[in-house]
Amino acid sequence: MNKKRQLEIDIAKGLAIFFMFLVHCYENYGADSIQHQGFFSHLVFFLGGPLAAPVFMFCMGVGMVYTRKQSSKEFLKRGLSLFLIGYLLNFVRDFIPYTIQGYIHHDSSLSQTAWDYLLCTDVLPFAGLAYIFMGLFKQSKLKDNRLILFYAICAITNVFLSPIKLESRVLASITGLLWASWDCTWFPFLSWIAFPIAGYLFGKQLMNQQNVDDYYKKSLTWSGLLFFPLLIVMYGLNINCGALDGFFDMEFFHMNWFGNIMTLDVVILWISFWHFANENLPKIMKNTLTRWSKQINTMYIVQWVFIGYGNLVFGYFKHSLIEVLLLFVFTLAASDLLTTLFTNYKRKVHL
Numbered sequence: 167m168n169k170k171r172q173l174e175i176d177i178a179k180g181l182a183i184f185f186m187f188l189v190h191c192y193e194n195y196g197a198d199s200i201q202h203q204g205f206f207s208h209l210v211f212f213l214g215g216p217l218a219a220p221v222f223m224f225c226m227g228v229g230m231v232y233t234r235k236q237s238s239k240e241f242l243k244r245g246l247s248l249f250l251i252g253y254l255l256n257f258v259r260d261f262i263p264y265t266i267q268g269y270i271h272h273d274s275s276l277s278q279t280a281w282d283y284l285l286c287t288d289v290l291p292f293a294g295l296a297y298i299f300m301g302l303f304k305q306s307k308l309k310d311n312r313l314i315l316f317y318a319i320c321a322i323t324n325v326f327l328s329p330i331k332l333e334s335r336v337l338a339s340i341t342g343l344l345w346a347s348w349d350c351t352w353f354p355f356l357s358w359i360a361f362p363i364a365g366y367l368f369g370k371q372l373m374n375q376q377n378v379d380d381y382y383k384k385s386l387t388w389s390g391l392l393f394f395p396l397l398i399v400m401y402g403l404n405i406n407c408g409a410l411d412g413f414f415d416m417e418f419f420h421m422n423w424f425g426n427i428m429t430l431d432v433v434i435l436w437i438s439f440w441h442f443a444n445e446n447l448p449k450i451m452k453n454t455l456t457r458w459s460k461q462i463n464t465m466y467i468v469q470w471v472f473i474g475y476g477n478l479v480f481g482y483f484k485h486s487l488i489e490v491l492l493l494f495v496f497t498l499a500a501s502d503l504l505t506t507l508f509t510n511y512k513r514k515v516h517l
Contacts, residue, residue: 168375169232173452174441175225175383179462180455182221184498187469189214191494194473195485206487208412215414216432219289219353220361222462224433227365228298231373241301241356248463249294255467256284259474261382266478282350285339288465295343296362299355310370313363321423324356328420346420353419360426361433368434378441386438389431396428461505467506469501 192210193201201207230241247366260283268276303313332338334349342351375381400409407425408418421429444452458465480493 168373168378171232172228173373173444173456174238174437175228176456176459177440177444177447177452178221178437179225179459180223180457183462183465184455185213185218186222186466187498187501188494189218190469190473191497192490194477194482195480195490195493197484200487200490201483202413206303209310211412211414215408215418216429217436217483219428220433221436222289223293223296223358223361224365224368224430224437226296227362227367228369230297230362230366230374231369236304238301238304241297241304245294245297245299245301247294248297249291251463251467252285252288252290252292252294255290255470256286256288259470260284260286263474263478275347280418282335285342286350287339287342289353290463291343292355292358293362295355296359297306299359299365310367313367317360317363320356320359321426324354324422327356328422346416349416351419357419357421357426360430364430364433382438382496385434386442389435389438392431394437396431400424400428402492457506461509464505464508465501468504469497472497472500507508 189210192207192214235241235244261280264276264280264283268280270272303316324345327347330345330347332341332347338348339350341347343355345351345354345356347354354512372378372381399405400407404410405422405424406417407421408414409428409429410417418425447455478494485493
């Protein structure tokens with residue numbers, strides 16, 4: 167049994183946080199002139215697309231296997247907590263800053279944006295739903311292979327529901343938890359449940375391996391062999407899951423079953439690569455990425471609060487590339503420091 171903490175998972179999660187910070191700063195602070203042109207823009211949106219949230223969700227699925235809190239009750243409790251924290255973050259990060267700006271500039275559109283972003287489906291509400299689903303699945307006592315059938319049902323349902331868009335923001339915010347019923351749902355359940363399910367099944371196999379290197383050699387080989395045929399099919403049939411223009415926007419967030427397969431292949435290729443490459447990383451980098459991995463939810467929340475209120479101070483969509491990179495470094499360093507202080511405080515309280 168392979169029950170020890172998996173370094174490649176920590177590295178992938180730590181890098182996902184780094185890439186998320188980069189793309190979030192780029193999207194929020196960058197001027198229009200740098201947003202959608204040039205190689206660097208494509209690189210940022212790729213790193214902050216397939217190598218960020220999907221990796222985060224896949225590794226969350228692996229973590230569901232390795233966590234010591236395995237009861238369905240614990241899963242349901244964690245899911246509800248993440249779901250509520252996600253909407254609390256929407257309120258703090260988006261609703262308050264946009265409302266303040268709408269008042270200052272007497273701009274009703276900013277006030278409307280505040281309400282839209284309050285109701286949006288971001289990654290934490292989706293993560294909460296994923297935990298709730300897995301908690302219910304655990305209660306059902308069904309075999310793990312039934313998860314594949316459940317995903318197939320979700321993928322087929324998504325094909326029929328995704329064209330349906332709703333005008334009512336309140337109704338759309340509810341249905342948006344399930345499918346892409348409006349533009350302010352970025353992580354609808356039917357589009358994204360593939361990643362926690364795949365991570366969970368991957369983690370089950372990983373835990374049962376006697377020879378982990380052999381397992382990752384097979385994962386690396388098969389994902390590598392599949393990558394180019396999938397790429398050819400995607401471009402040949404013009405299947406857009408974010409990669410056709412390279413900016414991983416709404417087509418990425420509202421991906422269909424092919425997008426799931428294509429992105430999962432990239433995720434498994436990426437994690438398998440780090441299983442063999444982590445030995446070449448400097449110790450300080452390994453330690454830093456592992457620390458970020460353990461604190462991923464707190465760091466995610468802190469960086470969004472920094473960006474949400476940073477926009478009040480520095481302004482939206484107006485900065486050069488150098489300025490964006492400086493703001494990124496500041497946000498990363500400040501978030502890391504505050505997260506570490508908060509984590510240390512929690513440890514002292516619980517001693």
